[in-house]
Amino acid sequence: MENKLIFIFLDGVGLGRDVDSNPLTKASMPTMFNLIGQKLINTTNIVEQNILVKGVDACLGVEGVPQSATGQTALFTGFNAQAILGYHLTAYPNNELISVINNRSILKYAKEKHISSIFANSYTDKFFDFSKQNLSSYSVTTHCVLAAKIRFNTINDLINGKAVHWDITNSTLQGISDNRVSIISPFEAGQNLKNIANDYDLVLYECFLPDLIGHKRDMNSSISFLEMFDEFLRGVITNKPSNVNILISSDHGNIEDLSTGGHTKNLVPLICIGSSAHDFLNVNSIDKIFNAIFSNIFNV
Ligand SMILES: [Zn+2]
Numbered sequence: 001m002e003n004k005l006i007f008i009f010l011d012g013v014g015l016g017r018d019v020d021s022n023p024l025t026k027a028s029m030p031t032m033f034n035l036i037g038q039k040l041i042n043t044t045n046i047v048e049q050n051i052l053v054k055g056v057d058a059c060l061g062v063e064g065v066p067q068s069a070t071g072q073t074a075l076f077t078g079f080n081a082q083a084i085l086g087y088h089l090t091a092y093p094n095n096e097l098i099s100v101i102n103n104r105s106i107l108k109y110a111k112e113k114h115i116s117s118i119f120a121n122s123y124t125d126k127f128f129d130f131s132k133q134n135l136s137s138y139s140v141t142t143h144c145v146l147a148a149k150i151r152f153n154t155i156n157d158l159i160n161g162k163a164v165h166w167d168i169t170n171s172t173l174q175g176i177s178d179n180r181v182s183i184i185s186p187f188e189a190g191q192n193l194k195n196i197a198n199d200y201d202l203v204l205y206e207c208f209l210p211d212l213i214g215h216k217r218d219m220n221s222s223i224s225f226l227e228m229f230d231e232f233l234r235g236v237i238t239n240k241p242s243n244v245n246i247l248i249s250s251d252h253g254n255i256e257d258l259s260t261g262g263h264t265k266n267l268v269p270l271i272c273i274g275s276s277a278h279d280f281l282n283v284n285s286i287d288k289i290f291n292a293i294f295s296n297i298f299n300v
Contacts, residue, residue: 003276003297004244006193006203006236007106009075009141010229011068012211014253014266015042015055021259023219027226031234040269041256052277055267057285058252062088065263068211069093071251071286072140076106076204078290093140101140106290107148110202113300117202119145120193122153122163124176141206155181161192162199166207168232186228190235197244201298214254217261225255237273245274245297249289 016022018041025039033039036046036053046053058066060074062082069089073081077100082088085096093101102108110117119141126132138146145152153163158170158181165173165181168189173181184192196203207229213221236246248271253264270289272280279296283289294300 002201002243003299004197004201004203004241005276005293005297006197006205006244006246007293008193008236008246008248009072009204009206010210010248010250011072011206011208012214012252012254012263013250014058014256014264014268015040015044016253016256016264016266017042022256023222023226023258024256026219027223027230029226029230031230031237035237035273042266044269047278047281050274050277052270052272052280054270054280054283056249056270056283056289058250058268059265060285060287062086064088065265066252067091067263068251069097069140073097073100074287075249075251075289076140076144077101077104078287079104080287092137093143097140098143101143102147105144105147106202106204106293107144107150109290109294110298111148111150113294113298115202115298115300116200117148117204118150118153118196118200120153120164120196120203120205122155122158122165124155124173127152128154139206141204144204162196164189164193164196164205167209168207168228185235186231187235187238190232191238192235193232194236194238194240194244197241202293210250210255214256214258215261217258219258222255222258240274242275245272245276247272247280247289247293249286251286 060082067088067090070081157163250268253266
């Protein structure tokens with residue numbers, strides 16, 4: 001069977017110290033614990049059958065604290081976006097980064113190599129209201145979809161279990177007038193994500209809740225998120241076909257250190273679950289993940 005990959009991008013998750021201000025030392029995460037046998041902190045380094053966990057650099061040799069636009073561009077293009085700009089850019093990509101993404105990015109590159117791919121996230125009806133569209137507030141992932149000229153998942157896809165919302169459980173949709181989506185359990189959302197890999201070889205999913213929560217320095221919300229994510233992960237790996245690999249990584253640290261409300265320079269996790277896990281052994285920074293995905297998992 002051909003290799004497949006579900007790439008789960010968590011915004012703002014680093015590997016922190018084993019201290020009280022790190023919610024990863026406090027949250028109950030039985031799924032993760034069963035996989036790695038220890039807490040997910042800065043000393044975690046696991047190379048076992050079908051599982052690899054290590055910390056990778058997100059600073060990429062550029063002064064300052066890593067940020068989202070450059071970090072995500074590095075993750076999803078394999079270029080050192082930080083070095084290209086000479087600094088870390090927050091939030092949304094500027095024109096220079098957009099041209100990097102349009103040149104080569106994960107979904108476009110997959111398409112060129114005849115690897116079927118999808119961005120699993122659902123977009124609300126408002127996104128498709130072209131009169132209200134604002135290119136300058138599109139995320140790196142949205143630009144990746146545009147560059148690949150593939151379809152965006154809709155709320156109908158979400159209702160049909162063919163998409164996953166960025167908040168995992170659809171909680172943020174509940175306040176929208178004429179909302180037609182129910183809350184689902186994180187486990188069910190995880191199963192939905194896993195099932196999308198029945199139809200595609202490469203599935204990309206983004207959750208930026210940990211970054212939002214990390215900026216608020218709220219320990220209880222951080223623990224709740226991590227425990228929800230653990231249930232989501234249980235859903236992703238339960239009855240996972242053996243040819244499906246799961247990759248989890250981030251663009252910069254944040255939630256792992258609530259002593260500060262900003263991003264951190266900590267290494268970010270690179271977690272790979274599946275038969276190709278060891279193919280990521282030599283990846284030491286976030287801009288090297290792209291190449292490992294295509295050369296090792298998809299052999300292109
Ligand atoms: Zn970010």
